[in-house]
Amino acid sequence: MALSKESIGKELTAFPFTIERVKVKEFLSAIGETSPIFHDLQAAQQAGFRDTPVPPTFQTSALFWGYPDFWKDMQSLGIDIKRLLHLKEEYTYHQTLYPGDVLDCRVKVSDVKTGKMDIVTFETVFLREGTPAITALMTIVVPPEVSHG
């Protein structure tokens, strides 16, 4: 199936994601984030948090671990996943997230541009108890095929 602007607005999935404390620790370690507020309850509380908070880009883990069919669904939309590159990632923060939070994650196609390059934007809203905590826009691009002829 070829990528089409008709996919704009298409809701891809809604899935639950529980923020596991150990998963946050693994993420902090992978990105080299050592700030005490993320690791030490007392430091977090002194900074005004009720628990060690979740770092500002952790929602990527919610998306990929919570939605393993994302790649397959991108292919179904007509995206050449072997050649796609990440173009933009935009976050708007509404609430601080903590380990133990249960998120309701909703992913839809928010924009499609076709032409020399295919550009697709996915919007994911991460809700906690029915209220948006983070809104994420992920834009991917499939660059033009290199001609060898």
Place this chain on the structure above:
Amino acid sequence: MDKIPEAGFVFPLYTIGTVSQMDLVRYAGASGDFNPIHNDPEYAREAGLSGTIAHGMLIKAYMGRFLLQHFPLSALSSFSSKFKAMTKPGETIEIHGTVKKNDAANGILILSIEVRNQAGETKATAEAVIRI
């Protein structure tokens, strides 16, 4: 920060270091993004690259670390990034940050962030809105 910086303020250079293949493997596991262009050199070459490349989101996570060096997490209102060039294992990267606008009337500070390698090539740019 003790004092709210004005437009044009340049933050101290924030060095991340050399990105390794192991960093990409760890980030793949942590994030769940197992796109093989990040962890399988043969697949990456078949996809037309010279080898594996770092996840854009790992680079963004490094920019997030920079932000939290200067501002509390709860002050972060938005954080938008654009990925400009691929980062390959073995490249050393650093983060440059400046204040783009001090909009005290609206209670916000807008920052421009840029990730560069040691040769000065821009890998990613970002804009962050901080509540002040």
